[in-house]
Amino acid sequence: MADPLEQFAIRPIVPILVGNVDLSFTNSSLAMAIAVAGAYGFIMLGTRQHAMVPGRLQSLVELSYEFVANLVRENAGRDGLRFFPYIFTLFFLILFGNSIGMIPGIFTFTSHIIVTFFLAICVFLGVTALGFWVHGVRFLGFFVPKGAPKIMLPLLVPIEIMSYCVRPISLSVRLFVNMMAGHTMLAVFVGFIGALGVFGVAPLAVTVALTGFEFVVAFLQAYIFTVLTCLYLHDALYMH
Amino acid sequence: MARRGLLAGLLAAGGVILADTVLWAAEDKGEGGLPQFDVTSFPSQIFWLVVAYAVLFYLMSRKALPRVAEILEARQDRIARALDQAARLREEAEELLKRHQARIAAAQQQAQRLLRESQERLQEESARRQAELERELAARLREAEARIAAARERALARLDEAAAEAVQAAVLRLAGIRLSKRDALAAVRQAGEARVEA
Numbered sequence: 001m002a003d004p005l006e007q008f009a010i011r012p013i014v015p016i017l018v019g020n021v022d023l024s025f026t027n028s029s030l031a032m033a034i035a036v037a038g039a040y041g042f043i044m045l046g047t048r049q050h051a052m053v054p055g056r057l058q059s060l061v062e063l064s065y066e067f068v069a070n071l072v073r074e075n076a077g078r079d080g081l082r083f084f085p086y087i088f089t090l091f092f093l094i095l096f097g098n099s100i101g102m103i104p105g106i107f108t109f110t111s112h113i114i115v116t117f118f119l120a121i122c123v124f125l126g127v128t129a130l131g132f133w134v135h136g137v138r139f140l141g142f143f144v145p146k147g148a149p150k151i152m153l154p155l156l157v158p159i160e161i162m163s164y165c166v167r168p169i170s171l172s173v174r175l176f177v178n179m180m181a182g183h184t185m186l187a188v189f190v191g192f193i194g195a196l197g198v199f200g201v202a203p204l205a206v207t208v209a210l211t212g213f214e215f216v217v218a219f220l221q222a223y224i225f226t227v228l229t230c231l232y233l234h235d236a237l238y239m240h
Numbered sequence: 241m242a243r244r245g246l247l248a249g250l251l252a253a254g255g256v257i258l259a260d261t262v263l264w265a266a267e268d269k270g271e272g273g274l275p276q277f278d279v280t281s282f283p284s285q286i287f288w289l290v291v292a293y294a295v296l297f298y299l300m301s302r303k304a305l306p307r308v309a310e311i312l313e314a315r316q317d318r319i320a321r322a323l324d325q326a327a328r329l330r331e332e333a334e335e336l337l338k339r340h341q342a343r344i345a346a347a348q349q350q351a352q353r354l355l356r357e358s359q360e361r362l363q364e365e366s367a368r369r370q371a372e373l374e375r376e377l378a379a380r381l382r383e384a385e386a387r388i389a390a391a392r393e394r395a396l397a398r399l400d401e402a403a404a405e406a407v408q409a410a411v412l413r414l415a416g417i418r419l420s421k422r423d424a425l426a427a428v429r430q431a432g433e434a435r436v437e438a
Contacts, residue, residue, distance in 0.1 A: 008275040010285070021283045028281075029288035036296045043304035050311055052318065058311075065308045085301035093296055112275075114282045115289050180276065 004187035008111055008180065028115075031107040035096035042096075064092075068226070075230035079237045087233075090119070091226040098179060098218030102211065110221075111179040113172065120172035123229050131236035142239045171228055178221045182214045403428040 012024035046061030054062055068088045072080050076087075094110060101108025109115050131139040143160040144153065189210060192203035275281070404424035411419045 005274060010275060010278070010281040012284075016284075022280060023287045024284050025288065026281070026284055028285055029292075032288050032292035036292050036299070039296060040299045040304060043300070043308065047304070047307045047311055050307075050314075052315060054311075061308060062312060065305070065312070085297065085305055088305060089293060089297040089300045092300070093293060109285070109289070112281075112285060114276075114285050118286050118289055119293075176276070 004184045004191065007107075007183060007187055010107075010112075027107040028109045028112065031097065031100060031109045032093075034100055034106065035093060035109070038100060039092040039096045071223075071226060072230055072233075075227055076233040077237055080230060080233050083233060087226060087229060090123075090229060091222055094119070094175070094225055095219065095222035098222055099215070101179065101183065102214055102218060108179055108183055110175055111183055113176045116172035116176040116225075117168065118172075119225075120168035120175075123171065123232060124168040127229075127232045127236045130233070131239070134237060135239060139236075139239065142235065146240075167228075167232065171225065175221050175225050178217055182210070182217055186210055186214065400425060400428050400432070 010026045010028050012022075012026050013030060014025040016023045016025060043061050046057040049055070049058065051058055065088075068091050069081070069084060071091075072084050072087050076083070080087075097108065097110040100106050101111065131142065135141075143157050143164065145156050145160060148156050186207060189203045189207045193200040193207065196203060404421060404427075407424040407428060408419045408421065411417050411424070
């Protein structure tokens with residue numbers, strides 16, 4: 001039985017070494033490139049005809065555009081729409097990264113903690129910087145819960161700060177663990193198919209069901225990552 | 241100023257964290273268990289993730305999103321225009337309807353006036369004719385009555401004369417007296433009146 005974790009191994013395709021830092025173009029980088037091409041191709045192909053009455057693909061493109069726009073508007077507020085292109089890119093990069101990972105043989109770059117953590121830390125730092133940019137020092141008031149008794153503040157403020165700083169970790173771990181667990185589980189069940197002979201039908205059925213389930217997870221996790229980003233953005237813009 | 245300082249501090253902190261990660265990854269060449277914790281692959285993953293995000297962001301914000309927005313706006317415009325036109329046409333139709341209703345109302349009024357006028361005229365005419373007829377009939381009646389009265393007078397006179405002649409003849413035969421015509425007539429009239437009184 002093949003190692004179910006082997007699929008997460010990173011293999012260089014084009015070795016690149018800058019100084020003594022390895023920046024090789026790897027199977028992960030290839031998946032990222034495919035995701036970028038896929039996301040961009042999806043939109044450009046869908047809007048190719050500029051149809052007044054949209055066809056199937058154009059409807060899908062328009063739907064996803066309005067889906068993300070509504071998501072930003074509802075979760076980050078009107079001012080959040082300034083960041084719509086950033087959020088849209090984030091959503092589509094994660095969505096396509098998760099989705100193309102479902103194609104056998106294609107690497108799932110969102111199953112690596114460093115990728116999701118880097119995305120999350122960028123969101124975290126960007127949003128925090130934005131908070132200070134918009135509100136100045138008063139943004140620190142975000143860590144002081146309104147209406148709390150004064151005596152409780154020495155306890156509450158550190159908790160607030162801690163929960164704020166844990167955000168990039170929870171944000172990144174959620175996505176990474178979901179993707180990794182799903183793919184590991186799929187690999188494990190696929191391994192059972194051969195091992196059980198005729199009775200391999202059972203794990204095959206499970207694999208089919210799990211595959212469908214994983215597509216839902218792929219979308220859902222991209223959605224959750226985006227929604228939470230928007231909510232953090234809202235906190236920075238409106239401080240509640 | 242404080243805002244700038246804070247921002248700079250934050251960005252610096254982020255930069256330090258990243259630089260540390262990269263350096264740590266560069267130093268540690270050990271083989272871990274999970275591929276996810278193999279730090280030697282981190283710089284490459286971060287680098288290519290930044291490249292991927294930057295490229296996708298450039299393509300989306302410069303090409304793809306404006307195109308979708310343009311399509312959606314064009315459709316919105318067209319729908320708005322169509323709605324405008326529909327509202328205008330509706331107003332026009334309502335205007336027309338109002339004008340037609342006014343015309344119908346005017347025509348109805350005129351028709352009623354004509355009807356009333358002709359009815360009045362007819363009534364007047366018939367009243368006039370009736371009055372004329374009544375007058376004529378009354379005149380004829382009076383004339384006929386006069387004629388009847390004259391005829392009666394005449395008949396009565398002739399009857400008296402005949403009676404007087406009969407009286408003259410009877411008196412001559414019975415008494416042998418020749419009675420004058422005037423006396424005989426007077427006697428007849430007297431007897432007639434007495435009979436009438438009885």
